[in-house]
Amino acid sequence: MSKQAPSTASDPMVFSLIMWGEDSAAEGAILLKSILMYTSGPVDIHVICNEVAQVYLEKRLALVKRPRYQVLIRFYKPTWQDMLDRIEREGTIHTTHAAGTPGLMKLFIHEILPPSVKKAVFVDTDAYFISDPYLLWDHFLHTLPSSTVISMPTHPEMFAEQWFDANKICSCIMLLDLEGLRRLRLMDSSFYRSVTPPLPVYSLPAFRALFGPPSSQTGKYEEIALGDQSFWWAIIKYMNSEHETQKGMFEHLHYDWxxxxxxxxxxxxxxxxxxxxxxxxxxxxxxxxxxxxxxxxxxxxxxxxxxxxxxxxxxxxxxxxxxxxxxxxxxxxxxxxxxxxxxxxxxxxKWLWLNRGPGHVAGPAESKNQGSKIIIETVSNLKFADQLFGEQSTKTHNH
Known part of the structure; x- marks a missing residue:
């Protein structure tokens, strides 16, 4: 069982979300609203987005001056070219899925968020909570084995050969041990291949085991219809394979979620x-x-x-x-x-109705202007973890 210390009322639940464009932000706003509606504790929400999505969300967040619990919203804003470059440094992944390039960023959340963010819940924008999300966070921290780095729903009864059976999972909601994914070095990079010897990468044998070798013409896996979910399925199937020595890295997530x-x-x-x-x-x-x-x-x-x-x-x-x-x-x-x-x-x-903290109604003067608030931060000029590794390797070599 997990050895993590029990959470307290002051420990925030952590989300990582991806919203690219106004349509995605419009859906994601309902998800954010539901989190604030039902949470029984503070939340940190890390949003990977572009400027349009941030503007849309901030307009609504500005209406909430006194949330019931403290909320941190941190926007991470890679450029489109930043995302394309990271995919190119990986070298093999490719998708024709409607989620496109931003959707593939689900595979790099552990590289975008800083090492201080150790665990996070990912949810697609076309979903929302109807219950306290802290129930999920408590399950993540205190029920899952300490060896678990990924948990998502599985459907063993499903099959689709043309999708490599990737419909057996749903990457629409994932519990991600970001620290564990960093330790595995989940995704490849030209920076990892440039050192001697090249650094081991977890996804390389996983992708090859499910998809076979990438295209001899492009070097990429070209026929991956379900986007990031196909790649997650390859990783999860490899984790559960009889050849994998470390069991318990993946756990099924209940259909309630x-x-x-x-x-x-x-x-x-x-x-x-x-x-x-x-x-x-x-x-x-x-x-x-x-x-x-x-x-x-x-x-x-x-x-x-x-x-x-x-x-x-x-x-x-x-x-x-x-x-x-x-x-x-x-x-x-x-x-x-x-x-x-x-x-x-x-x-x-209404977002206005989320003003439920101290001072939200007329009362004693000492209760006004106290209590929780929404803190908004922005990370621009973003660098992926593999870039930081490359910079550090260059400095070490030069010295």
């Missing part, structure tokens, strides 16, 4: 009025997509919902939300009835 419109019809769970007294037997009668999974016969209790299979740049603008189909219908036909009320609530909840 991955109630998805894409992979599993959200298990046909719902937030319909009039069903708040549903029993476990009632839920199991209609629940889908848990057979032959780690949670067969178990009721899924949603804590994070993910709308990842809806058309349009912003999931909450999907025209289907205005439909009214039977709630027990699989696929998107029943989605509007089952989850439309939740979408409307979290979309409509």
């Amino acid at each position: 991955e109630v998805s419109s894409c992979l599993a019809d959200m298990y046909i769970t719902n937030m319909l009025p009039g069903q708040d007294d549903a029993t476990e037997e009632d839920e199991l009668k209609v629940q889908l997509h848990t057979w032959a999974t780690p949670h067969q016969g178990e009721v899924i209790r949603p804590k994070l919902v993910h709308f990842n299979c809806l058309p349009g740049p912003r999931y909450y603008e999907w025209p289907g939300w205005d439909s009214a189909k039977d709630e027990n219908t699989a696929g998107t036909e029943g989605l509007a009835r089952r989850w439309g009320v939740s979408i409307k609530y979290h979309l409509g909840y």
Whole structure:
């Protein structure tokens, strides 16, 4: 079991998010809002983004003067060229996935955030919490084995040969031991190859084991349809292989944290009025997509919902939300009835209402202007960890 000391009320939960462009920020704003709505403690949120996304988010964050708990928002702003250069230094990864270059940055979070950030929860922007995220953080710190460096949901019943079976996981939510990933030296770099002897890199044998050798023409893995998730799957499969000596580096994450419109019809769970007294037997009668999974016969209790299979740049603008189909219908036909009320609530909840800290209502003078606040920081001129390594190696060589 994890040997980390128990967290206290002053220990922040840590997120790392990626938002590139206004559409991504518009979705991510609902995720941020849900974190502040439900958290039972302080949070540090590290956002990898561009200027457009930062401006969109800061406009809303400025409305919250007195959050219930202390909040740190730190924006990391690599340029597009910075990201392209890091991918090129790695040398083999390539994607045709819609998430594109920013999506591949999920593989480099441990290199973008400083070493002082040791663990983080990653969540896609098209998701939001409906429960206290500290439940997830507590699981991360105190339930997972100390050897675990990655945890995400797995679906062993899924298969897709054309995707190298990468749909057996969902990188939409990940618990990342960033310190552990740095220790593994997860991703390759020309800087690591330039020293003598070249530094060992964890992903190299993992990618080759699943994909075979990269293209002889380009040197890249060209047919990787699921983007970062394909590469994560290669890493996870390698961790779980019989050839891997260190077991326990990967752990499955409960489906409660991955109630998805894409992979599993959200298990046909719902937030319909009039069903708040549903029993476990009632839920199991209609629940889908848990057979032959780690949670067969178990009721899924949603804590994070993910709308990842809806058309349009912003999931909450999907025209289907205005439909009214039977709630027990699989696929998107029943989605509007089952989850439309939740979408409307979290979309409509005002940022102003997050002013719930001391002084948020008229009271004794000593209570005013005290309490928690949102601290915003920006990291520009960003350098990846491999660049810092290269600079240090050059200095050492020159001396």
